[in-house]
Amino acid sequence: MARSAKQLTDTALKKVKAEDKDLILSDGNGLQVKVRKSGSKLWNFNYYHPITKKRINMGLGKYPDISIVNARKLAQEARELVALGTDPKEHRDETLAFKRAQEELTLNKVALEWFEVKKQSLTKDYGEDIWR
Structure with a gap:
C-alpha cells in the first residue's frame, strides 16, 4: 500500500x-x-x-x-x-509555441521588419510616405 x-x-x-x-x-x-x-x-x-x-x-x-x-x-x-x-509537458510547450507564433507573426511586426530592410535604400520623404 x-x-x-x-x-x-x-x-x-x-x-x-x-x-x-x-x-x-x-x-x-x-x-x-x-x-x-x-x-x-x-x-x-x-x-x-x-x-x-x-x-x-x-x-x-x-x-x-x-x-x-x-x-x-x-x-x-x-x-x-x-x-x-x-502529455502535459508537450501540451504546455505546444501552447507556448502557438502564443509566441501569434505574437511574432502579426502584420505590424512583419511590416516593421520589411520597412527596416527597405528604408536603407529609400529617401527619407519616400520612406515616410510608404510607412504611412
Whole structure:
C-alpha cells in the first residue's frame, strides 16, 4: 500500500533550509518541491508519461512566485491531461509555441521588419510616405 503524503504548508516551506544535497518534499498526487543546494525551491509535477509509461518531472515554477494553491491547481490540470492520454509537458510547450507564433507573426511586426530592410535604400520623404 502506498504511503500518503502530508500536504505541505506555507510555514513549513518557509522553514525548510538548504542542505548539502537536493531535498525533495512531497505534497501528494505527484506534486513536489525540490529544495536545491543553493536554497531555491522549485515546484515539480511527477507523473507517468501516458504513452511510454516512463516517470517524468515537469517543472511548474519557483516557490514564492507560484503559491501552494496555484501549484496544486497546475498539478490538477496536469493530472487531468494525463488521464485524457495527453502529455502535459508537450501540451504546455505546444501552447507556448502557438502564443509566441501569434505574437511574432502579426502584420505590424512583419511590416516593421520589411520597412527596416527597405528604408536603407529609400529617401527619407519616400520612406515616410510608404510607412504611412
